[in-house]
Amino acid sequence: MSVSTEVRLPSAxxxxxxxxxxPWRLRLVRGARGWWRWLTSMRTALILLFxxxxxxxxxxxxxxxxxxxxxxxxxxxxxxxxxxxxDRLGLFDVFAAPWFAAIYLLLFISLIGCLxxxxxxxxxxxxxxxPRAPSRLSRxxxxxxxxxxxxxxxxxxxxxxxxxxxxYRVLRKDGAISAEKGLLKETGNIVFHLAxxxxxxxxxxxxxxxxxxxxxxQEGQGFCNTFQQYDTYSAGPLxxxxxxxxxxxxxxxxxxxxxxxxxxxxxxxxxxxSTTLGGPDQQARIGINSPLRxxxxxLYLTGRGFAPxxxxxxxxxxxxxxxxAPFLPTDPSTMISEGVLxxxxxxxxxxxxxxxxxxLPTAADMGSGLLTSxxxxxxxxxxxxxxxxxxxxxxxGIPQNVFTLDQDRIRRGQLERVGAANLRPGDxxxxxxxxxxxxxxxxxxxxxxxxxxxxxLAVLISALAMLAGLLATLLVRRRRVFVRPGVRVLxxxxxAQGGSADPAEFEHVVRRIRGALAQERRGP
Amino acid sequence: xxxxxxxxxxxDTLFTLTILAYSLASIAFAxxxxxxxxxxxxxxxxxAAEIPAQRPGFSARVGQVAIGITxxxxxxxxTVLLLRGLxxxxxxxxxxxxxxxxxxFVGVAGFLYLAIRTPxxxxxxxxVTLPVTVAMVLIGLFLYAExxxxxxxxxxxxxxxxxxxxxxxFGAFFTSGIVSALFLVRxxxxxxxxxxxGVRSRIAYRLPNSEILDRAAHRLVIFGFPIFTFAVxxxxxxxxxxxxxFWGWDPKETWxxxxxxxxxxxxxARATAGWKGRAAAWINVGGLVVMVFNLLYVNLVSSGLHSYxxxx
Numbered sequence: 001m002s003v004s005t006e007v008r009l010p011s012a013x014x015x016x017x018x019x020x021x022x023p024w025r026l027r028l029v030r031g032a033r034g035w036w037r038w039l040t041s042m043r044t045a046l047i048l049l050f051x052x053x054x055x056x057x058x059x060x061x062x063x064x065x066x067x068x069x070x071x072x073x074x075x076x077x078x079x080x081x082x083x084x085x086x087d088r089l090g091l092f093d094v095f096a097a098p099w100f101a102a103i104y105l106l107l108f109i110s111l112i113g114c115l116x117x118x119x120x121x122x123x124x125x126x127x128x129x130x131p132r133a134p135s136r137l138s139r140x141x142x143x144x145x146x147x148x149x150x151x152x153x154x155x156x157x158x159x160x161x162x163x164x165x166x167x168y169r170v171l172r173k174d175g176a177i178s179a180e181k182g183l184l185k186e187t188g189n190i191v192f193h194l195a196x197x198x199x200x201x202x203x204x205x206x207x208x209x210x211x212x213x214x215x216x217x218q219e220g221q222g223f224c225n226t227f228q229q230y231d232t233y234s235a236g237p238l239x240x241x242x243x244x245x246x247x248x249x250x251x252x253x254x255x256x257x258x259x260x261x262x263x264x265x266x267x268x269x270x271x272x273x274s275t276t277l278g279g280p281d282q283q284a285r286i287g288i289n290s291p292l293r294x295x296x297x298x299l300y301l302t303g304r305g306f307a308p309x310x311x312x313x314x315x316x317x318x319x320x321x322x323x324x325a326p327f328l329p330t331d332p333s334t335m336i337s338e339g340v341l342x343x344x345x346x347x348x349x350x351x352x353x354x355x356x357x358x359x360l361p362t363a364a365d366m367g368s369g370l371l372t373s374x375x376x377x378x379x380x381x382x383x384x385x386x387x388x389x390x391x392x393x394x395x396x397g398i399p400q401n402v403f404t405l406d407q408d409r410i411r412r413g414q415l416e417r418v419g420a421a422n423l424r425p426g427d428x429x430x431x432x433x434x435x436x437x438x439x440x441x442x443x444x445x446x447x448x449x450x451x452x453x454x455x456x457l458a459v460l461i462s463a464l465a466m467l468a469g470l471l472a473t474l475l476v477r478r479r480r481v482f483v484r485p486g487v488r489v490l491x492x493x494x495x496a497q498g499g500s501a502d503p504a505e506f507e508h509v510v511r512r513i514r515g516a517l518a519q520e521r522r523g524p
Numbered sequence: 525x526x527x528x529x530x531x532x533x534x535x536d537t538l539f540t541l542t543i544l545a546y547s548l549a550s551i552a553f554a555x556x557x558x559x560x561x562x563x564x565x566x567x568x569x570x571x572a573a574e575i576p577a578q579r580p581g582f583s584a585r586v587g588q589v590a591i592g593i594t595x596x597x598x599x600x601x602x603t604v605l606l607l608r609g610l611x612x613x614x615x616x617x618x619x620x621x622x623x624x625x626x627x628x629f630v631g632v633a634g635f636l637y638l639a640i641r642t643p644x645x646x647x648x649x650x651x652v653t654l655p656v657t658v659a660m661v662l663i664g665l666f667l668y669a670e671x672x673x674x675x676x677x678x679x680x681x682x683x684x685x686x687x688x689x690x691x692x693x694f695g696a697f698f699t700s701g702i703v704s705a706l707f708l709v710r711x712x713x714x715x716x717x718x719x720x721x722g723v724r725s726r727i728a729y730r731l732p733n734s735e736i737l738d739r740a741a742h743r744l745v746i747f748g749f750p751i752f753t754f755a756v757x758x759x760x761x762x763x764x765x766x767x768x769x770f771w772g773w774d775p776k777e778t779w780x781x782x783x784x785x786x787x788x789x790x791x792x793a794r795a796t797a798g799w800k801g802r803a804a805a806w807i808n809v810g811g812l813v814v815m816v817f818n819l820l821y822v823n824l825v826s827s828g829l830h831s832y833x834x835x836x
Contacts, residue, residue: 045792066773289766
């Protein structure tokens with residue numbers, strides 16, 4: 001394209017290479033202007049659009065950190081040489097990568113550069129009059145003439161009236177009419193692109209001031225909206241701990257309902273919450289597709305599971321009751337769940353214990369003592385556990401996954417396997433040192449997520465404005481009709497932006513004017 | 525047998541009949557193609573493709589029959605969806621089988637609309653009914669899911685809004701992509717001066733002229749794009765109440781974003797000097813590839829939140 005050659009060869013625009021070099025400041029301005037023209041050309045915008053689409057592709061083909069940390073970790077295990085390279089390129093968090101941002105920022109600069117002159121141009125054309133009628137209407141894409149006995153002025157009066165009724169804006173000058181319709185098309189175009197900019201800005205605001213936190217809550221337990229109480233959270237760079245709206249939630253009851261064919265029908269949690277510290281409690285039921293909305297904060301029920309309950313009886317007779325930990329479901333159709341219960345404080349001179357196990361809501365023996373689950377509902381629960389004694393290592397200061405045991409500790413002998421059993425409610429496992437572990441039942445837990453995005457309404461409004469602009473720009477056609485009186489005839493010409501005028505539309509206008517002229521002649 | 529089960533069985537039977545009807549329509553369109561005057565006998569400019577319309581002979585009558593069969597097939601097709609909905613007491617868009625069936629229905633409806641508005645576009649019938657026949661066979665073989673209740677996550681008013689509009693947008697893009705592919709064949713033929721040698725040229729000779737094809741493809745995208753845009757917005761509103769955020773770069777969302785960009789690029793390209801014509805048509809074909817990839821790959825291969833295929 002000529003614009004890009006201009007960028008590379010600033011001497012091309014009339015400056016002879018042999019002549020004196022223009023001062024650097026002029027060259028800089030010219031170069032910058034060339035770049036600007038390149039950036040704001042439609043061709044560049046198209047290429048940037050394609051780059052943006054292309055850049056999004058790895059975001060769906062490679063595991064992404066914001067979606068699943070574990071999937072990324074697995075990818076590192078599977079591709080030990082490739083993964084670090086991809087990581088350095090930001091391919092495990094594509095939509096936060098600098099090069100992704102670079103593409104859309106360039107695109108938006110290009111868009112602004114394109115939009116500003118277009119907006120002024122459009123405002124000017126909205127204010128200015130329709131263009132004068134060309135002298136030879138028969139050269140236009142659409143042409144018609146209507147024979148009439150009326151005088152020129154009277155015929156033009158009638159044509160003007162009809163065009164106004166058809167919602168054309170009409171200019172009558174020098175004995176001819178110019179009429180124009182469909183400026184809404186360009187208005188829609190500009191609204192669409194401005195709304196796109198507003199959408200991007202709202203997204204950025206939401207990212208900067210929004211936060212989310214998730215927490216597993218067992219029936220009968222609760223949490224408050226502070227970062228300390230979440231299992232995981234992420235917050236925008238401008239969010240401070242004190243900005244979190246005061247909200248405390250208790251999960252009273254969790255219920256899962258199934259259809260006869262075991263299709264999940266609904267998951268609901270009955271909660272009480274208060275929005276002031278120690279304030280009045282309010283009741284609510286949240287579930288899939290129906291979050292709790294308090295102010296701008298929303299609470300979601302995003303998952304659920306079982307937490308088996310154990311009683312540990314130490315050799316000296318001390319009974320530690322109601323010990324439980326959430327087990328994570330590995331298969332939603334059977335709710336087979338895995339987890340670990342870590343018992344750290346069993347007495348000064350006692351080993352710590354860890355119960356690694358599988359919870360089966362409706363247990364069935366596969367033979368040879370292997371259990372599986374055949375139903376997601378807890379109809380006949382059982383656990384299969386392996387018990388380790390030693391030091392679990394939570395006090396070492398290194399963060400641990402609460403759902404798994406550190407396998408290195410088992411390999412190094414810091415944790416020693418001391419027993420294993422399949423237990424039904426009421427069953428006990430006796431360890432060699434005289435400790436008894438009893439499976440007493442289970443509780444259900446819910447995965448709750450708190451979200452706040454201060455700009456999401458702005459995002460929605462921007463998106464709807466985009467849609468409105470899009471409809472206007474795609475459905476409206478901009479067209480012009482010119483009328484000029486001849487000898488005993490009224491000449492009409494029509495044209496439309498982007499191709500020949502719609503024949504039906506033009507014919508319609510012609511027919512109306514012809515009808516009106518004929519009526520006028522008969523009338524008086 | 526319960527009412528629901530017998531309705532679902534009837535739907536399955538009608539599905540097979542629909543495939544049969546599309547096959548018949550394809551045969552009839554192929555016959556129209558075969559019996560229409562070939563370009564080899566008359567040495568004329570490409571515009572002469574309009575000549576067959578002036579001689580309503582045997583092939584034209586066959587063409588009318590083909591359109592009739594297609595209308596019948598589409599009616600059967602729509603009834604399949606209606607019965608699936610009645611059997612499960614919900615809108616018939618709860619799994620991939622139903623979604624893909626609905627998309628191909630909209631695709632055929634889009635073609636019929638074009639063919640009735642612009643009779644010369646009847647000439648592309650074979651290239652709509654044949655892919656639809658193949659698609660329906662594949663849908664029946666690989667995507668089939670028993671009629672049944674919706675999973676909890678899909679029990680929302682937004683299912684109706686989001687998935688219906690996705691199907692309509694996708695269906696329009698489907699037919700538009702085919703028309704643009706035919707435009708590519710035809711415009712090369714016209715550029716080469718309309719010599720009718722080789723199978724491709726003989727096909728191209730009988731196609732409507734490239735301007736008509738280009739305009740039809742564009743019209744379908746103009747119809748589909750705002751609907752698809754609305755579908756994405758509705759999906760975001762639903763995601764906000766279901767998953768806690770309106771946009772999270774879930775694989776389905778990512779590919780919807782890519783598809784949206786590609787169609788936006790098509791609309792821009794068609795209005796840009798140097799891109800209108802063949803380049804724009806290629807973008808439109810690329811858009812269809814992205815849509816199909818989004819349907820098949822994201823539902824069947826990748827794991828994301830949109831895993832409602834109902835296929836184990």
